[in-house]
Amino acid sequence: MPKNKQILLDNRPEGEAKASNFKLVTSETPALKDGEVLVRHHFLSLDPYMRGRMNDAKSYAAPQELGKVMQGGTVGEVVESRHPKFAAGDKVVGMGGWQEYAVVAADQPGALRKVDTTHVPLSHYLGAVGMPGVTAWYGLNKIIEPKAGQTVVVSAASGAVGSALGALAKARGCRAVGIAGGPDKCKYVTADLGFDACIDYKQHADAQSLSRALKEACPQGIDGYFENVGGMVMDAVMLRMNAFGRIALCGMIAGYDGKPIPMAYPQLILTNRLLVQGFIVSEHMDVWPQALQELGTLVGTGKLRPRESVAQGLEAAPEAFLGMLKGRNFGKQLVKLA
Amino acid sequence: MPKNKQILLDNRPEGEAKASNFKLVTSETPALKDGEVLVRHHFLSLDPYMRGRMNDAKSYAAPQELGKVMQGGTVGEVVESRHPKFAAGDKVVGMGGWQEYAVVAADQPGALRKVDTTHVPLSHYLGAVGMPGVTAWYGLNKIIEPKAGQTVVVSAASGAVGSALGALAKARGCRAVGIAGGPDKCKYVTADLGFDACIDYKQHADAQSLSRALKEACPQGIDGYFENVGGMVMDAVMLRMNAFGRIALCGMIAGYDGKPIPMAYPQLILTNRLLVQGFIVSEHMDVWPQALQELGTLVGTGKLRPRESVAQGLEAAPEAFLGMLKGRNFGKQLVKLA
Numbered sequence: 001m002p003k004n005k006q007i008l009l010d011n012r013p014e015g016e017a018k019a020s021n022f023k024l025v026t027s028e029t030p031a032l033k034d035g036e037v038l039v040r041h042h043f044l045s046l047d048p049y050m051r052g053r054m055n056d057a058k059s060y061a062a063p064q065e066l067g068k069v070m071q072g073g074t075v076g077e078v079v080e081s082r083h084p085k086f087a088a089g090d091k092v093v094g095m096g097g098w099q100e101y102a103v104v105a106a107d108q109p110g111a112l113r114k115v116d117t118t119h120v121p122l123s124h125y126l127g128a129v130g131m132p133g134v135t136a137w138y139g140l141n142k143i144i145e146p147k148a149g150q151t152v153v154v155s156a157a158s159g160a161v162g163s164a165l166g167a168l169a170k171a172r173g174c175r176a177v178g179i180a181g182g183p184d185k186c187k188y189v190t191a192d193l194g195f196d197a198c199i200d201y202k203q204h205a206d207a208q209s210l211s212r213a214l215k216e217a218c219p220q221g222i223d224g225y226f227e228n229v230g231g232m233v234m235d236a237v238m239l240r241m242n243a244f245g246r247i248a249l250c251g252m253i254a255g256y257d258g259k260p261i262p263m264a265y266p267q268l269i270l271t272n273r274l275l276v277q278g279f280i281v282s283e284h285m286d287v288w289p290q291a292l293q294e295l296g297t298l299v300g301t302g303k304l305r306p307r308e309s310v311a312q313g314l315e316a317a318p319e320a321f322l323g324m325l326k327g328r329n330f331g332k333q334l335v336k337l338a
Numbered sequence: 339m340p341k342n343k344q345i346l347l348d349n350r351p352e353g354e355a356k357a358s359n360f361k362l363v364t365s366e367t368p369a370l371k372d373g374e375v376l377v378r379h380h381f382l383s384l385d386p387y388m389r390g391r392m393n394d395a396k397s398y399a400a401p402q403e404l405g406k407v408m409q410g411g412t413v414g415e416v417v418e419s420r421h422p423k424f425a426a427g428d429k430v431v432g433m434g435g436w437q438e439y440a441v442v443a444a445d446q447p448g449a450l451r452k453v454d455t456t457h458v459p460l461s462h463y464l465g466a467v468g469m470p471g472v473t474a475w476y477g478l479n480k481i482i483e484p485k486a487g488q489t490v491v492v493s494a495a496s497g498a499v500g501s502a503l504g505a506l507a508k509a510r511g512c513r514a515v516g517i518a519g520g521p522d523k524c525k526y527v528t529a530d531l532g533f534d535a536c537i538d539y540k541q542h543a544d545a546q547s548l549s550r551a552l553k554e555a556c557p558q559g560i561d562g563y564f565e566n567v568g569g570m571v572m573d574a575v576m577l578r579m580n581a582f583g584r585i586a587l588c589g590m591i592a593g594y595d596g597k598p599i600p601m602a603y604p605q606l607i608l609t610n611r612l613l614v615q616g617f618i619v620s621e622h623m624d625v626w627p628q629a630l631q632e633l634g635t636l637v638g639t640g641k642l643r644p645r646e647s648v649a650q651g652l653e654a655a656p657e658a659f660l661g662m663l664k665g666r667n668f669g670k671q672l673v674k675l676a
Contacts, residue, residue: 052609230604230605234604249604249607249608250608251608252604252605252608255605260602260603260604260605261604261605262600262601262602262603262604263600263601263604264598264600265598265600266568266572266587266590266598266599266600266601266604267568267590267593267598267599269587269614269615269616270587270588270589270590270616271390271616272616273615273616273617273618273621274615274616275613275614275615275616276607276613276614276615277607277611277612277613277614278607278608278609278610278611278612278613279611280611283611
């Protein structure tokens with residue numbers, strides 16, 4: 001059996017996460033038991049939610065255990081199988097974690113899924129046609145529920161979730177407006193992803209300034225908002241929400257590293273009769289088949305062209321992860337492992 | 339026609355509202371035209387939402403116009419009618435405003451409604467069996483939607499909305515926990531209104547302390563919250579919300595007088611997958627008949643025993659209103675006019 005490089009959570013961050021929170025080790029890969037599959041990982045997914053799990057705090061998921069392999073989504077190829085439904089060479093998506101190989105008990109629900117790479121590159125099953133894409137799909141269709149002609153805004157628009165949100169909103173006849181950091185990301189959001197407009201939040205020192213830019217980009221106001229970042233960006237959008245606007249709260253990356261960032265204008269929820277709803281896509285497995293089919297079609301037909309930031313080799317994972325938390329990635333952050 | 343004392347909005351508050359924002363005048367009551375009804379007001383309702391309308395700010399309702407009679411709910415008796423559906427002596431509820439008499443174009447939808455005072459005292463149509471009662475009904479049934487056995491918390495629990503919320507929640511088999519200011523109000527909330535527990539927020543200096551008290555009063559956590567006040571009380575409740583908890587946002591009286599009060603922990607909406615929804619009961623007229631019937635039954639059968647603070651005479655309205663904004667009322671705040 002092959003040697004397996006792994007990254008463990010060594011200690012919990014105090015404030016900002018650091019590379020020293022992680023530890024690289026090499027272990028033996030155990031022999032397979034009946035029902036198990038050995039997967040060689042081609043790509044590891046790095047996602048903002050992982051930062052929350054590094055804390056030892058009550059949250060929607062149990063905290064990442066210390067001394068254990070960091071959890072995370074992976075795609076790869078079956079190397080060896082003692083499960084009748086999987087064979088060597090199968091392309092699979094799973095939750096293999098920050099390591100080069102995983103031994104998977106393939107009967108566990110959701111543990112391993114075969115995917116077809118004819119029209120969709122394998123890596124996209126970690127992004128547009130995977131968890132981030134379904135996250136966008138759920139927020140748009142089950143919380144925001146926009147009508148054609150309405151205006152939908154998404155923060156972190158060039159990222160894996162944001163880009164899928166834009167394509168889905170456009171497919172429903174909405175005006176899609178993105179918020180992203182820097183001119184390159186904004187250009188990609190409008191030119192390649194087909195958003196109607198994109199605002200560079202780095203050009204704005206406060207929520208009032210960003211809110212003025214949103215007024216120009218959203219002349220009819222904002223009917224739906226998909227929130228990935230929180231903080232000043234969320235405050236600015238709330239100032240432009242129309243009556244009966246709906247906010248899907250998916251991430252608040254701005255506050256992950258330190259103290260919680262308050263919401264400046266909660267009274268707008270009242271005066272504008274807003275709905276604000278938090279959700280976790282893994283609690284809504286029933287929508288995944290429909291969502292993945294739609295997302296696969298959007299990617300297959302070129303209507304959603306996801307961009308990826310790919311770090312090379314497992315050793316690069318911690319720095320790539322920390323960079324993503326600061327918005328240094330451009331599109332879906334991956335680590336190429338094979 | 340009788341002389342009519344009226345209170346106008348003379349100027350808008352800067353920060354805290356003051357008696358000098360109002361002006362008392364006496365006018366002639368005009369002769370009735372066809373379709374009009376002259377109502378002598380017995381009671382005027384004072385409600386927190388009026389404070390918001392005194393500002394010249396974008397809100398759900400147009401601001402109160404300067405130099406015009408303060409708007410507000412009233413109950414009274416028809417003195418003279420030139421409308422076929424109303425006759426002298428009819429008891430009616432309407433939006434007559436801060437004045438002793440009102441000339442009402444009775445054909446306007448919602449302008450005037452005859453009520454039966456056999457089992458329900460006239461004044462209660464401004465409280466438990468009126469707008470505040472329906473407000474509680476809507477928030478509980480259309481937003482919180484609690485199941486039997488769940489825990490529902492309401493702030494300003496001794497007030498018109500809070501007391502109705504408690505009775506409705508108990509009728510649905512929930513644990514009802516109130517938050518109120520002072521031992522007298524808390525005693526009334528548990529002894530007279532039948533709440534399972536009540537917490538005196540004045541005994542707590544910050545959200546953490548209040549949150550610890552809520553943990554004791556809500557051993558199973560909080561599933562539904564009806565928010566009337568905002569600020570520190572809301573922060574404390576949010577710290578105790580269960581996963582998938584639901585918050586009906588009806589009022590944020592804590593922030594009406596000055597700067598908006600931030601929400602300290604918006605990330606809890608995400609981590610606990612909360613739903614937070616603002617609403618205005620006047621936009622949901624379809625539920626009023628069903629709600630009023632239920633509330634009338636609760637009052638008629640003694641299951642909801644609303645308490646009233648009654649100021650005497652129109653001249654007393656401004657001070658009574660300002661006192662209510664500071665929580666000096668005990669139960670529904672009314673002004674007796676006749």
